[in-house]
Amino acid sequence: xxxxxxxxxxxxxxxxxxxxxxxxxxxxxxxxxxxxxxxxxxxxxxxxxxxxxxxxxxxxxxxxxxxxxxxxxxxxxxxxxxxxxxxxxxxxxxxxxxxxxxxxxxxxxxxxxxxxxxxxxxxxxxxxxxxxxxxxxxxxxxxxxxxxxxxxxxxxxxxxxxxxxxxxxxxxxxxxxxxxxxxxxxxxxxxxxxxxxxxxxxxxxxxxxxxxxxxxxxxxxxxxxxxxxxxxxxxxxxxxxxxxxxxxxxxxx
Amino acid sequence: xxxxxxxxxxxxxxxxxxxxxxxxxxxxxxxxxxxxxxxxxxxxxxxxxxxxxxxxxxxxxxxxxxxxxxxxxxxxxxxxxxxxxxxxxxxxxxxxxxxxxxxxxxxxxxxxxxxxxxxxxxxxxxxxxxxxxxxxxxxxxxxxxxxxxxxxxxxxxxxxxxxxxxxxxxxxxxxxxxxxxxxxxxxxxxxxxxxxxxxxxxxxxxxxxxxxxxxxxxxxxxxxxxxxxxxxxxxxxxxxxxxxxxxxxxxxxxxxxxxxxxxxxxxxxxxxxxxxxxxxxxxxxxxxxxxxxxxxxxxxxxxxxxxxxxxxxxxxxxxxxxxxxxxxxxxxxxxxxxxxxxxxxxxxxxxxxxxxxxxxxxxxxxxxxxxxxxxxxxxxxxxxxxxxxxxxxxxxxxxx
Numbered sequence: 001x002x003x004x005x006x007x008x009x010x011x012x013x014x015x016x017x018x019x020x021x022x023x024x025x026x027x028x029x030x031x032x033x034x035x036x037x038x039x040x041x042x043x044x045x046x047x048x049x050x051x052x053x054x055x056x057x058x059x060x061x062x063x064x065x066x067x068x069x070x071x072x073x074x075x076x077x078x079x080x081x082x083x084x085x086x087x088x089x090x091x092x093x094x095x096x097x098x099x100x101x102x103x104x105x106x107x108x109x110x111x112x113x114x115x116x117x118x119x120x121x122x123x124x125x126x127x128x129x130x131x132x133x134x135x136x137x138x139x140x141x142x143x144x145x146x147x148x149x150x151x152x153x154x155x156x157x158x159x160x161x162x163x164x165x166x167x168x169x170x171x172x173x174x175x176x177x178x179x180x181x182x183x184x185x186x187x188x189x190x191x192x193x194x195x196x197x198x199x200x201x202x203x204x205x206x207x208x209x210x211x212x213x214x215x216x217x218x219x220x221x222x223x224x225x226x227x228x229x230x231x232x233x234x235x236x237x238x239x240x241x242x243x244x245x246x247x248x249x250x251x252x253x
Numbered sequence: 254x255x256x257x258x259x260x261x262x263x264x265x266x267x268x269x270x271x272x273x274x275x276x277x278x279x280x281x282x283x284x285x286x287x288x289x290x291x292x293x294x295x296x297x298x299x300x301x302x303x304x305x306x307x308x309x310x311x312x313x314x315x316x317x318x319x320x321x322x323x324x325x326x327x328x329x330x331x332x333x334x335x336x337x338x339x340x341x342x343x344x345x346x347x348x349x350x351x352x353x354x355x356x357x358x359x360x361x362x363x364x365x366x367x368x369x370x371x372x373x374x375x376x377x378x379x380x381x382x383x384x385x386x387x388x389x390x391x392x393x394x395x396x397x398x399x400x401x402x403x404x405x406x407x408x409x410x411x412x413x414x415x416x417x418x419x420x421x422x423x424x425x426x427x428x429x430x431x432x433x434x435x436x437x438x439x440x441x442x443x444x445x446x447x448x449x450x451x452x453x454x455x456x457x458x459x460x461x462x463x464x465x466x467x468x469x470x471x472x473x474x475x476x477x478x479x480x481x482x483x484x485x486x487x488x489x490x491x492x493x494x495x496x497x498x499x500x501x502x503x504x505x506x507x508x509x510x511x512x513x514x515x516x517x518x519x520x521x522x523x524x525x526x527x528x529x530x531x532x533x534x535x536x537x538x539x540x541x542x543x544x545x546x547x548x549x550x551x552x553x554x555x556x557x558x559x560x561x562x563x564x565x566x567x568x569x570x571x572x573x574x575x576x577x578x579x580x581x582x583x584x585x586x587x588x589x590x591x592x593x594x595x596x597x598x599x600x601x602x603x604x605x606x607x608x609x610x611x612x613x614x615x616x617x618x619x620x621x622x623x624x625x626x627x628x629x630x631x632x633x634x635x636x637x638x639x640x641x642x643x644x645x646x647x648x649x650x651x652x653x
Contacts, residue, residue, distance in 0.1 A: 050494065076496035088494070090487040093480075101484050102495050104477055110498040113505055115478040118256060122477060165496065 001064075003028040003201050004049070004169060009058035010225075011044055018044040019055065020226040026169075026218075031195060031202045033212045036222035037245065042205045045222070046173055049203075050082050051075045062169065073110050081162035082171045086178075087154035089161065091147035095138055098146050098157060099129035102164040128164065136160040136190075152183040156190065163194065170194075172204040176211050188214050213237070221245065261471050264554060268467055272460040275299055276450045283447030290572055293565055296440050296453035301564050303456065303463040304520045309544040309556030310463075310470050311513020315506050316542070317551035318479060320486035324379045324538050325366065325386030329359040329511040331393060331533030333518025335400070338407045338528045345417040346428045348437065348458070348523040352516060359515020360508050367507035371500065374489070386538050393530035406529030430523050432458055437523055455524045462520065463557075466513060471553055473509070482506050514541075543609075547616055549623030558624045563609065570605035574598075 006024035010017070019041045026032045036042050047053040049060055051072040060067050067075050076082075090098050103125045108114065120126075133139045136156055141149065146157060155175060162170055175191075176184040188211055195202065195215075206212045212219060213233050220230040223245040229236065236242055257265065271278065280294030293299070312326055333355035340351035370381040393401040401407055409427045413420055422428050430437045437455035444450075473479045481502050484492055492499050522528055531537070540563065548559025578594040578601070585593065600608045620626045 071498075072493040073496050073498050076494055082494050084490075084494075088488055088491040090484050090491060092487040093483060097480055097483075100477075101480065101492075101497070104481070105496040108477075110496060111501040113478055113501075115473050115476045117477065118258075118472070118475045119477055119480055120258065120475070121256075125477075161491075161495065 002026045003063055004203065005059075005061040006045075006049070007059045007061075009045070009048060009055045009060060011041075011048060011053060011055045018225055019048070020224070022058070022222075022225070022227055024220055024227065024230075026201060026203055028168075028201055029199055030217045031191075031204065031215050033204045033206060033216035033219045034222055035206060035209075035212055035219060036228075039224075040222040041225040042222055043173065044225075046082075046171060046203075046205055049075075049171060050080060076165070076167075077105075077110060079168040080171065081165055081167035081169070083155075083158050083162055083173060083175055085174045087151070087158040089146045089154055089158050091145070093146060094142065095133065095144050095146055095149070095157060096126075096129060096142040098161060099133055099138075099142075099164060100125050102161045103128045103132075106165045132160055132164045136163075151179065152186060155179075155183075155187060159190065159194070163198075163200075167200065169201045169203065172202065172206075174206055175204065176206070176208055184208065184211060187211075191215055255468065257468075257471060257475075261475065261553070265464070265468055265471060268554070268557065269464055272303065272464060275302070275456075275460070276452055280448060280450055284449045285447060290577070291569055293568065294451060296438075296451055296456050298564065298568050299453065299456045300459055300520075300524050301568075302561050303459045304517050304524070305541070305544065305560040305564055306463050306557045307459075307466045307520070308514055308517035308541050309548065309560040310466055311510045311517070312541045313545050313550060313552075313556040314470055314473060314482075314513065315510035316545055317556075318474070318482035318486065319503055319506050321371070321374070321503060321507070322379045322542065323370075323382040323507070323510075324535065324542065325370075325382035325384075325389075326510070326514050326541050327535070327537035328366070328386040328389040328533050329363055329514035330518040330521070330537065331389065331528065331530065332362050333359045333515035334522040334528035334532055335393070335407055335518075336515070337519040337522035338409070338526055339400075341409060341415075341430065341522070341526050342413040343416065345415060346430050347417075348430050348432050348519075351430075351523060352462075352519040355515045355519025355522070356512045357515075359518065360512040363508045363511025363514075364504070367504050367511070371503050371507060383535060383538070386533060387535055390530055390533040390535070393533055401528075401530060404530065406527050408527045430455075430526055459520050459524070462516065466516065467553075467557065474553060478502075478505070543613060547613060547623055549625030552623070552625040555623050555625045562624065566609060566612070567605060570601050570608055571603065573601040575602075577601075 002025040004026040006022055009019055009022040011019040022045060034042050034045065044053065048055045049067065051067060051070050051074070054068060062078055062080060065078065067078065090101065100119065107125065130139070133142055138157060138160060141153065146154065149157065176187050179187065191202065192215065194200065204215060216233055218230065219233055219236045221228045221236065221242050228241050228245055229239055231239070255262065276294045276299065279299065280292045282288035282292050308330060316322055336355040336358040337351035340354045344350055366382065366385045370378055370385065373381060394404060411421050411427060419428060435454050437458065440451050440453040442449055442451050481497065485499050485502055489499050518532065544559035544563050545556045546559070547562060548557065549555025575594060575598050578597050579590065582590045582593050598604070616623060
């Protein structure tokens with residue numbers, strides 16, 4: 001039984017069957033990649049996992065509990081964090097404040113009317129944020145406005161914010177989309193380091209095969225809303241069905 | 254000090270000094286001089302400065318922090334005023350229960366309107382609040398006449414029951430609002446040379462409450478709650494995916510800000526115990542938006558400055574009339590004098606809104622951060638000048 005169990009999930013938008021009948025089992029503490037050509041339903045699937053979309057059929061279980069019908073913040077409080085394709089950070093706030101918010105969310109839950117204390121006096125939260133920034137090489141930028149950082153640093157900050165919540169499952173939606181090769185490699189190293197240091201399950205949706213094959217322990221190939229194959233990377237590489245769906249090559253070629 | 258850092262404590266101190274010495278600061282010209290009409294140190298106007306200051310500080314807690322632009326805040330002000338007048342009619346002429354009730358009722362009203370309006374963001378939220386405020390105005394104006402006394406406005410009468418206190422004074426008049434016997438309307442006048450400074454009880458009570466309101470606003474700005482509100486403004490999506498429920502945060506901000514408006518409304522009624530529906534009209538809601546943006550939305554001191562600025566110009570400019578203009582320009586040849594007066598008279602008196610519009614356009618275009626940004630730029634300019642002067646001073650050492 002995996003930490004994330006997706007069973008018979010289907011989702012239809014008007015006349016378009018975005019997801020047909022998706023079954024997916026992600027083992028705890030593994031790195032699982034979901035790949036597939038454009039329009040395969042990768043993002044729809046991800047949105048069904050975090051509560052942004054509710055699937056028409058099927059079930060999504062996280063750690064034995066259903067996530068269906070819960071709002072994104074409730075699902076996050078269950079232990080699922082999401083990194084977006086374009087970094088979603090608090091652009092108007094400083095890096096330090098960006099880091100403190102998930103620490104507050106972890107400690108105080110979805111809502112707390114904490115208007116008496118000052119942010120400065122919250123030593124425990126500041127320490128946690130500082131430690132996380134130190135860990136993620138963001139410490140020198142702590143007073144910078146998040147909006148003025150480079151794309152790579154924004155990505156790093158977003159991942160750091162997710163990790164500050166100590167999630168059990170980290171979902172990454174094309175984390176290297178639109179990045180230069182050097183930044184992509186940095187992100188790969190960062191994710192590898194994260195995996196080494198912590199007990200965390202990572203599900204990654206990615207276009208870039210270089211990223212997928214450097215990180216993933218298992219790969220699910222999605223095409224037209226249904227999983228084609230699920231296997232270890234070495235088997236996926238040469239799989240005729242994958243080549244056909246993904247690269248548009250015929251099996252004979 | 255008081256749980257504030259040095260910078261904030263200084264700011265609070267500056268505001269406190271301004272409030273305490275306002276009767277002097279706002280009265281720079283001798284009473285019988287030609288410039289006396291620019292004096293603003295009389296009780297009625299000073300009360301308005303601080304009351305609208307409170308209103309704008311509260312509005313800024315919502316708009317400045319969360320970015321939700323409410324176009325219906327005057328509704329809470331009006332509700333506050335009505336509640337206070339009812340308290341004067343039924344319970345006692347002491348202002349404390351009246352102000353407390355205004356805050357509670359305005360808070361409950363804000364809870365209701367906020368709960369519905371906050372389902373939408375951006376322009377839809379603004380339109381919803383505007384619609385609610387207009388509905389409240391119409392209700393107060395006609396439908397709810399038994400409670401609001403319709404277009405006449407709610408006033409004290411000689412038949413009010415007043416449980417704790419007398420229905421009428423011994424001399425047969427309506428009792429006046431007071432704070433444990435201290436009459437709100439009474440004013441001490443200090444004549445010093447040609448100057449006459451006025452110290453009004455009501456002003457100082459409202460001023461004290463402005464300081465409390467300002468202090469609470471600083472604490473909220475610096476608290477984790479305030480940081481969450483700024484996060485709401487910055488990125489709601491990230492909030493949701495960080496396990497935070499944005500709805501109670503925005504609703505709490507809306508209610509707190511509505512209670513500030515209720516306090517302002519209650520104070521207005523405490524200074525002058527009547528309440529009319531026009532206090533809820535959309536122009537009144539728009540005014541507090543102007544004050545906050547003009548002063549600097551999202552800054553601590555901005556709303557107070559904006560409120561003072563608008564109320565000062567409203568009162569001073571609207572007092573200038575054609576005769577005053579003629580007296581200013583009488584030295585000029587007749588034709589020229591008439592031409593100049595003809596141009597200027599459209600910008601003063603009842604046309605002062607034209608001036609306000611121009612000022613607002615200039616500020617928003619050239620100082621998007623409001624008066625506070627203007628102040629910062631001036632500060633930087635002088636800072637640089639000082640630096641430059643020091644440099645030239647060191648450079649100009651003669652090489653003889």
